[in-house]
Amino acid sequence: MRKQVAAANWKMNLTYQQAEELITGIINTPHELSADQYAVFAVPFPYLTMVADKLKGKANTGVAAQNCYTKTSGAYTGETSVEMLKSIEVGYVVLGHSERREYFNESNEMLAEKVNVVLGAGLTPIFCCGEALSIREAGTQNEYVGNQLKESLFHLSADDLKKVIIAYEPIWAIGTGKTATSEQAQEMHAHLRSVLAAQYGTDVANEISILYGGSVKGSNAKEIFGQPDVDGGLVGGASLKADEFVQIIQSLK
Numbered sequence: 001m002r003k004q005v006a007a008a009n010w011k012m013n014l015t016y017q018q019a020e021e022l023i024t025g026i027i028n029t030p031h032e033l034s035a036d037q038y039a040v041f042a043v044p045f046p047y048l049t050m051v052a053d054k055l056k057g058k059a060n061t062g063v064a065a066q067n068c069y070t071k072t073s074g075a076y077t078g079e080t081s082v083e084m085l086k087s088i089e090v091g092y093v094v095l096g097h098s099e100r101r102e103y104f105n106e107s108n109e110m111l112a113e114k115v116n117v118v119l120g121a122g123l124t125p126i127f128c129c130g131e132a133l134s135i136r137e138a139g140t141q142n143e144y145v146g147n148q149l150k151e152s153l154f155h156l157s158a159d160d161l162k163k164v165i166i167a168y169e170p171i172w173a174i175g176t177g178k179t180a181t182s183e184q185a186q187e188m189h190a191h192l193r194s195v196l197a198a199q200y201g202t203d204v205a206n207e208i209s210i211l212y213g214g215s216v217k218g219s220n221a222k223e224i225f226g227q228p229d230v231d232g233g234l235v236g237g238a239s240l241k242a243d244e245f246v247q248i249i250q251s252l253k
């Protein structure tokens with residue numbers, strides 16, 4: 001089976017003390033991860049080492065940065081390189097979240113560069129894609145999201161592509177409480193898999209985990225994750241509550 005992943009995206013929330021309490025609460029809430037199931041925590045930069053320390057020795061867990069820079073070192077004040085992340089044992093980097101695309105003008109082209117540096121350092125990119133409401137209303141979402149994959153990922157070899165996790169997050173469902181229906185999620189995930197298959201072949205496409213994000217909660221995770229092409233979720237608001245995120249982890253296939 002493909003890797004099934006419950007990824008928490010804490011975004012720019014929590015103080016250090018609150019973050020420590022949350023990760024401790026999650027660890028102490030009984031749950032199990034089977035061989036193909038992973039729990040990943042995308043936390044603010046200042047908390048990466050603390051969360052990594054807490055998760056040390058816990059099988060199938062990982063820590064993710066929420067961004068990184070395109071360069072590996074140098075005079076880029078305020079930026080964080082993937083080499084720095086690697087040196088503190090961060091295993092994943094979320095790339096191209098819609099909030100970064102919107103507020104920090106991250107383009108598909110820039111994200112292709114970020115994908116390269118992350119893979120180059122041996123870390124796993126969690127590549128985000130997704131359409132705005134206007135695009136969904138115009139009915140052009142399949143073409144739009146497919147194009148995000150093409151422009152940022154299709155320069156990769158099949159071996160490198162297989163290292164990428166994709167997260168489909170329709171912007172209209174993020175933080176709105178209005179999740180995509182499980183049918184809408186399945187339809188887009190199947191479409192993205194067909195786009196990958198057209199370029200790389202079905203065997204490669206079938207190995208790639210595609211997560212859904214956008215108002216995933218403890219109460220709806222099981223139904224969404226139960227769709228055949230949905231391999232878990234990238235979770236914002238509901239990942240800030242220990243019991244709810246544990247319920248989401250336990251909803252993985």
Ligand SMILES: O=C(CO)COP(=O)(O)O
Pocket residue numbers: 009097169173174175176177213214215216234235236237238
């Ligand atoms: O943006 C998201 C995760 O990256 C989704 O956020 P919400 O789960 O709060 O809708």
